[in-house]
Amino acid sequence: KNLNRDNRSRSRTETRLTEERSTVMSSYSQRRAISDFKNITSASDAIARKVLQASGWNLERAVDDYYANRHKYPAAKLGDKKKIAKIFDKYMDEEESTDELFGEALFNFLSGIDVDPEESVSLAVCWKLNCTEMGRITRDEFVNGFSMLGLDSVKAMKTEMAKLKSIFNNPREFKAFYQWLFTYCTEDKRKTMDKEIAVSMWEQTLPSVFPLLKDWLEFVNENEQLKFVSKDLWNQLLEFARDVGDDISKYDEDGAWPVVIDDFVEWYNDK
Amino acid sequence: WILFESGFCCLMAHPNATQKLVLQPYVDKKGSLDQAGAKEKWKTLENAIHHIFQQNASSLSFQHLYTSGYHIILHRHGDMLYTGVEDTIRGHIDKERDKVLNQADASFLESLLQHWEKHRTAVNMIRDILMYMDKNFVPNAGKLPIYDLGVKIFGEHMLKNPKVSGKIRSLTLTIIKAERSGETAPQRLLLKNLTKMMTEVSKREVYEPILEEAFLDDSTDFYKVEAQNFFSSSTVPEYIRKVLKRLDEERDRVERSLDEGTKEKIEDRVKTEMIKEYKMNLIEKESSGCLAMLQDWRVDDLRLLYECLKLINDVDPMVTQIKRHLLQWGLKFVVDSDNVKDPILIIDGILEKIEQYKDLEKRAFSIKEANNKTVPDPTFQKAIQKAFEEIVNKNQRLPEFLSLYVDSKLRKGKSQLRDEEYDIVFEKVLVVFRYLREKDVFEKYYKNHLAKRLLGAKSSSDDAERSFIQKLKTEYGYNFTSKLEGMFQDMKVSADTMENYKQWVSARGKKSPCDISVHVLTTTYWPGGKSPESVQLPEEVRLSAELFKQFYIGSHSGRKLTWQYTMGTADLRLRLPASTRPYDIIVNTQQMLILMFFNDKQSATFAEISAQTSIVGPDLKRSLLPLVHQQKLHSPILKKPQNTTIKEIDDHTVFTFNEEFKSKCMKIKLSQVIQKENDDEAKQTRQKVDEERKWQLDAAIVRLMKARKTEEHRILVLELIKMFQGRFTPSPDDIKKRIESLIEREYLERSKESRSRYNYLA
Numbered sequence A: 001k002n003l004n005r006d007n008r009s010r011s012r013t014e015t016r017l018t019e020e021r022s023t024v025m026s027s028y029s030q031r032r033a034i035s036d037f038k039n040i041t042s043a044s045d046a047i048a049r050k051v052l053q054a055s056g057w058n059l060e061r062a063v064d065d066y067y068a069n070r071h072k073y074p075a076a077k078l079g080d081k082k083k084i085a086k087i088f089d090k091y092m093d094e095e096e097s098t099d100e101l102f103g104e105a106l107f108n109f110l111s112g113i114d115v116d117p118e119e120s121v122s123l124a125v126c127w128k129l130n131c132t133e134m135g136r137i138t139r140d141e142f143v144n145g146f147s148m149l150g151l152d153s154v155k156a157m158k159t160e161m162a163k164l165k166s167i168f169n170n171p172r173e174f175k176a177f178y179q180w181l182f183t184y185c186t187e188d189k190r191k192t193m194d195k196e197i198a199v200s201m202w203e204q205t206l207p208s209v210f211p212l213l214k215d216w217l218e219f220v221n222e223n224e225q226l227k228f229v230s231k232d233l234w235n236q237l238l239e240f241a242r243d244v245g246d247d248i249s250k251y252d253e254d255g256a257w258p259v260v261i262d263d264f265v266e267w268y269n270d271k
Numbered sequence B: 001w002i003l004f005e006s007g008f009c010c011l012m013a014h015p016n017a018t019q020k021l022v023l024q025p026y027v028d029k030k031g032s033l034d035q036a037g038a039k040e041k042w043k044t045l046e047n048a049i050h051h052i053f054q055q056n057a058s059s060l061s062f063q064h065l066y067t068s069g070y071h072i073i074l075h076r077h078g079d080m081l082y083t084g085v086e087d088t089i090r091g092h093i094d095k096e097r098d099k100v101l102n103q104a105d106a107s108f109l110e111s112l113l114q115h116w117e118k119h120r121t122a123v124n125m126i127r128d129i130l131m132y133m134d135k136n137f138v139p140n141a142g143k144l145p146i147y148d149l150g151v152k153i154f155g156e157h158m159l160k161n162p163k164v165s166g167k168i169r170s171l172t173l174t175i176i177k178a179e180r181s182g183e184t185a186p187q188r189l190l191l192k193n194l195t196k197m198m199t200e201v202s203k204r205e206v207y208e209p210i211l212e213e214a215f216l217d218d219s220t221d222f223y224k225v226e227a228q229n230f231f232s233s234s235t236v237p238e239y240i241r242k243v244l245k246r247l248d249e250e251r252d253r254v255e256r257s258l259d260e261g262t263k264e265k266i267e268d269r270v271k272t273e274m275i276k277e278y279k280m281n282l283i284e285k286e287s288s289g290c291l292a293m294l295q296d297w298r299v300d301d302l303r304l305l306y307e308c309l310k311l312i313n314d315v316d317p318m319v320t321q322i323k324r325h326l327l328q329w330g331l332k333f334v335v336d337s338d339n340v341k342d343p344i345l346i347i348d349g350i351l352e353k354i355e356q357y358k359d360l361e362k363r364a365f366s367i368k369e370a371n372n373k374t375v376p377d378p379t380f381q382k383a384i385q386k387a388f389e390e391i392v393n394k395n396q397r398l399p400e401f402l403s404l405y406v407d408s409k410l411r412k413g414k415s416q417l418r419d420e421e422y423d424i425v426f427e428k429v430l431v432v433f434r435y436l437r438e439k440d441v442f443e444k445y446y447k448n449h450l451a452k453r454l455l456g457a458k459s460s461s462d463d464a465e466r467s468f469i470q471k472l473k474t475e476y477g478y479n480f481t482s483k484l485e486g487m488f489q490d491m492k493v494s495a496d497t498m499e500n501y502k503q504w505v506s507a508r509g510k511k512s513p514c515d516i517s518v519h520v521l522t523t524t525y526w527p528g529g530k531s532p533e534s535v536q537l538p539e540e541v542r543l544s545a546e547l548f549k550q551f552y553i554g555s556h557s558g559r560k561l562t563w564q565y566t567m568g569t570a571d572l573r574l575r576l577p578a579s580t581r582p583y584d585i586i587v588n589t590q591q592m593l594i595l596m597f598f599n600d601k602q603s604a605t606f607a608e609i610s611a612q613t614s615i616v617g618p619d620l621k622r623s624l625l626p627l628v629h630q631q632k633l634h635s636p637i638l639k640k641p642q643n644t645t646i647k648e649i650d651d652h653t654v655f656t657f658n659e660e661f662k663s664k665c666m667k668i669k670l671s672q673v674i675q676k677e678n679d680d681e682a683k684q685t686r687q688k689v690d691e692e693r694k695w696q697l698d699a700a701i702v703r704l705m706k707a708r709k710t711e712e713h714r715i716l717v718l719e720l721i722k723m724f725q726g727r728f729t730p731s732p733d734d735i736k737k738r739i740e741s742l743i744e745r746e747y748l749e750r751s752k753e754s755r756s757r758y759n760y761l762a
Helices: A002-040 A045-054 A058-067 A081-091 A105-112 A121-128 A139-149 A155-170 A171-185 A195-205 A213-222 A231-243 A259-271 B033-051 B062-074 B078-101 B105-131 B130-135 B146-159 B162-180 B188-233 B236-257 B262-276 B279-284 B290-295 B297-311 B314-331 B342-365 B378-394 B398-410 B418-436 B439-455 B463-478 B478-507 B539-554 B589-597 B605-615 B617-628 B680-708 B713-723 B734-744
Strands: A100-102 A136-138 A193-194 A228-230 B006-008 B023-025 B365-367 B372-378 B569-574 B583-588 B604-607 B653-656 B667-669 B709-712 B748-751 B757-760
Touching: A002 A058, A002 A231, A002 B162, A045 A058, A058 A171, A081 A139, A105 A136, A121 A155, A121 A171, A121 B162, A155 A171, A155 B146, A171 A195, A171 A231, A193 A195, A193 A231, A193 B667, A195 A213, A195 A228, A195 B262, A228 A231, A231 A259, A231 B709, A231 B734, A231 B748, A259 B365, A259 B734, B023 B583, B033 B062, B033 B078, B033 B105, B033 B236, B062 B078, B062 B105, B062 B130, B078 B146, B078 B162, B078 B539, B105 B130, B105 B146, B105 B162, B105 B188, B105 B734, B146 B162, B146 B290, B162 B236, B162 B290, B162 B583, B188 B236, B188 B262, B188 B667, B236 B262, B236 B279, B236 B297, B262 B279, B262 B297, B262 B709, B279 B290, B279 B314, B290 B297, B290 B314, B297 B314, B297 B342, B314 B342, B342 B365, B342 B378, B342 B398, B342 B418, B372 B378, B378 B398, B378 B418, B398 B418, B398 B463, B418 B463, B439 B463, B439 B478, B463 B478, B463 B653, B569 B589, B583 B589, B589 B605, B589 B617, B605 B653, B680 B709, B680 B713, B680 B734, B680 B757, B709 B713, B713 B734, B713 B757, B734 B748
Parallel strands: B583 B667
Antiparallel strands: A100 A136, A193 A228, B006 B023, B365 B372, B569 B583, B604 B653, B709 B757, B748 B757
């Protein structure tokens, strides 16, 4: 009986100790998570804490969530909407439209902030502004977007947008950008993307990510049954591109890949 | 003092004495026996031993000798006595050995046995004399008792002597050799005694190395040669019979002449040399091997071969051969272009084969178990089942053929079965059915064929129909047959409905322009016909149909009634201007439409008929053919141009009404036999089946995921395959496509943590 009582009291002490340790630990790990989060995303302290809290202090999930919902987390200091509207007015083409930048106007604006409109970085600009329609930026998107980003001068835009190229080297940020592209490139709630658009997007965005991109595009173009690209296929392709290596050696047959990807592997191996 | 033989003295209690009874060793009052005295006593003993060996013991005084031995032991000269005895026996054996070896071969073994007998007797006597030593010295000194010592010395110095053992070996083998070739009368007793002697001396040290080993090796050589000779000169069954006879002989020999322990060993040698070594040759031997037996269907020989291979526990190669033979026949038979024309023939062929192999299994490939029950050999049974499964599934059309086969048995006709025969046929059909991997395809066709039988009142026996479905149900469950049972239910309800309809009509004083009989069928139970939406019905029929609809909707509001024009029949009366008697013609609904069309017309092109009746191409052609054919009992009702063959019928072919129609009977039935589908139709049906499978897979995935909320891809695929086992086998690819489609339709999503895990989206 004595032994039992001893054990019980000891285990009670231990429980208390672990509890104490866990609160200490958790505040410590929270601080670590916040600094890790900031390192990855270069977001502010307040945002890091907010996002991490929302995701239950899971760093991975928090980062994904942050990138996928950028527009929900504004910069510490919002940009002056009036100033931004003026920049918009400067570039818009009155004869075409006063509410949207597109065509030549868009081309001029992008060139104006030192972004090559021909390059994929221009898509990243649209992602930052959370645009919804391909090839155009509406006034609202322009003003609200830049305001959230805290950019209200052409100069500030230039410096910030120059950093955009780095998203191609940041796997998490790129994933969020890549997945956003699907919605961006499909019209009005359609669930599939036309093959031609998908091919051109892959050409622009995947060269540095997917070693077998050339083969993939060849396969997709040859495959006449494949006319549309589903969201699942679009998303899984990025995983596949990152997973299988240069020569498909790491491909797992039972890996739940979409059938089109299985077919590609077969086609590639035959070749 | 009384001296007891046991060597103890006993102090007898004097009646007056008060002491208790005491036992104590007897001590010679004359004092101790010294070395010399002991030697002297041993000399007497040694002398006596010599006498004993010379069978001259009658002059000896047992008492005297015993006391000598007793004294020697008592005075602790046991070692001297024991070695002395040992040496004396050995010396004697050495002398005897030369005598034995001098014997002629013919009498050698007998003489050896005689010596053994003598030796045993002698050693027995020595033991008796030295009983005291055996009891008091031997156990303490850790020595062998005298008798065992004598036997051992005989073994070491007589039998194990190389010359002696060599002779034993060669003489024994000669005897056995002669016995095997049947030359001399078997000297079994001699051998038995020899074996007995050797095993008595030592089985492990004498019998096995000297006799058994040589016997086994010699047998191996013998059977090696014999197998070769037998095999080249006899057929396989003859060979096996010889082998079995040899095995019996060897067993018998061991029983009569050798030691029991040799039996298994010699059997093993014979089996190895004669069966194991020739296993493949036996199976493959041309003109009499397994293949030849199968070709001539010699069941007894197959049984023989099976039993022979069973002896070495290796029936696999034979079973493989049989399976290959069966497959060779079957895989060709079910796709043979001539056979395929006649589904009944194919099924009959398969049933016959199944029967044949069942019989083979019973007669040749069964094992008798301890409780006297015979059970089929599991290897054979499994292999044959595998083969049939492969055969049955080789032809994709087989589910249809099987259903046609059942149809042919259940359909009214000339070769109607008796009640008790149905059961036998059904059991056979079920055997094939169990082999089918695509049971859902069978179900589809069965539904079609059953519908035609029921609606055309062609079914030969309602009980038989139900009994077949009952059988399917017990085997494959309610799901499989619920729709089929629903069809029967509809038929019953329809009969009642028609009764009510007739009352309804007469109660209202209405009159239907023509008699109609309607079956109201539940859409989900019955095969969906591709009935055209709007068909130009003849006015009388249309009005009658309207009237029924009015009645039916009146009592079942909310139901939707659509007419199936492809499944009905019609009785028409044909009045010809040239003939006074009218004919009754029974046709299907489509033919009715065609014939009614000719009421107002003398002739029409194929295209016109098609436009009027809304029946398209192949269907129309099929309905037209019985109308234009010259039949045994009557002339054709419609005429096609003389020079146009059936194949050449196209849109412009003109059909004319036959004014000179004649028939030997008043009632003409233009029955449409259910034929197998043509290739296009089969393809369409397959497409339909594929669609249904997609739907079933979707439903199953959603159901499963709804219950589990989240599941690994791999497990999901496995469970689905298991779930559909028996109905069809979905490929992992099929399943994947369905999953992808469900992801797209947002029933599922990939888990954020792992891309190979799915979550259910409510």
